[in-house]
Amino acid sequence: MKMILVPIDFSADSINALEHAIIIANKIDASVRLIHVVKSKKFEPPFVINEFTSILSNSIDDFMKRIIEKYAKKVKAGMDFKIREGKIYREICNQAKYDDAYLIIMGTHGVSGFEEKVIGSNAYRVVVNSPCPIITIRQKFNPIEPRKIILPIDMSKETRKKIPFVTEYALNFNSEIHVIGVSNVNSNDIKQKLTLYCNQVEEYLNEKKLVVHKNIIMNNDITESIIQYAVKNDAQLIAIMTEQLNRLAFWLGPTAQEIVNNSPIPVMSFSSLIF
Incomplete structure (x- = not known):
């Protein structure tokens, strides 16, 4: 159990x-x-x-x-x-x-x-x-089922390790998942790669019969962009990795800490130790 x-x-x-x-x-x-x-x-x-x-x-x-x-x-x-x-x-x-x-x-x-x-x-x-x-x-976030889950995807391999667990979790609540490709480097090459990665995630989630929304965010302040997106879309959960190894990834320890610190919405974190 x-x-x-x-x-x-x-x-x-x-x-x-x-x-x-x-x-x-x-x-x-x-x-x-x-x-x-x-x-x-x-x-x-x-x-x-x-x-x-x-x-x-x-x-x-x-x-x-x-x-x-x-x-x-x-x-x-x-x-x-x-x-x-x-x-x-x-x-x-x-x-x-x-x-x-x-x-x-x-x-x-x-x-x-x-x-x-x-x-x-x-x-x-x-x-x-x-x-x-x-x-x-956070204390002020009232207990509620996660109807909408934000799933950021960056340029690293590690970012996708959380997908199977988040998928299983979402299926329990029939949650819709917002897949957002994110990068603090604004270039067409990165945008194309993020779009490809997000399309792959979307296809996987669709096979599981989950409702999926997809977006790409290119912004220097990734932390604020993710939180604003989650609040605007009335999300109940943000799923992140606590750190990444790739230079182009943004989920470094300090950034993950900023999200946990500042998000008014519950944050689901995955350490690389899990995998």
């Missing part, structure tokens, strides 16, 4: 991510596992003693059980939780790998514990190091 992993730190962002996860889990017949990571003792203030650590752990356990009590009945395939100790991003990724998770769904802020915002640190580290696809969601 498929399993969706949801990092929980009791923030509004993480609870919103959980509510998204429930909608997705019920659609794809997956269970939901919550995970909360307690920082290792070596990262704790020096005045923290064993007794307090024990009390804190029990308190977290109680909080997790309260969430289970509220939400478990809404998940058809079941819900449970794990509490791990260590570095936030590493323990989330380790749990996902151990569980062979189908998907991680997390909020864009507040998932690194009670103190930090994770974009630029732990959240991005999870995105880059995740052994499975990961969806990051």
Whole structure:
């Protein structure tokens, strides 16, 4: 059975991510596992003693059980939780790998514990190091099925690796897919190649009986162009690779981070570690 992993730190962002996860889990017949990571003792203030650590752990356990009590009945395939100790991003990724998770769904802020915002640190580290696809969601984006998915295609081979998973995901929701060829280099040669690649993707998606829209975007600011296109077309998901190897590709780490940081729409990210 498929399993969706949801990092929980009791923030509004993480609870919103959980509510998204429930909608997705019920659609794809997956269970939901919550995970909360307690920082290792070596990262704790020096005045923290064993007794307090024990009390804190029990308190977290109680909080997790309260969430289970509220939400478990809404998940058809079941819900449970794990509490791990260590570095936030590493323990989330380790749990996902151990569980062979189908998907991680997390909020864009507040998932690194009670103190930090994770974009630029732990959240991005999870995105880059995740052994499975990961969806990051802003708190203000209300839980909804992904009726429209934006699928950017660039000049690299890596960009197409995400297509089979996105296709399977879209079929679960009968989503329409917007295939957009993108480049920050404006040349006829690149435009022709992007058009060819997008035509190939369109043909593949049509064979799967999905509704496809196609476009080409040539712009220096790819991040802003993708986000604007997604907002204009009322999309519910953008699917990206976290990094690429080709010089002409734009999905480099910093750009992927900008999209995760700035997109008001959920972003599905794929690390090269998955493939």
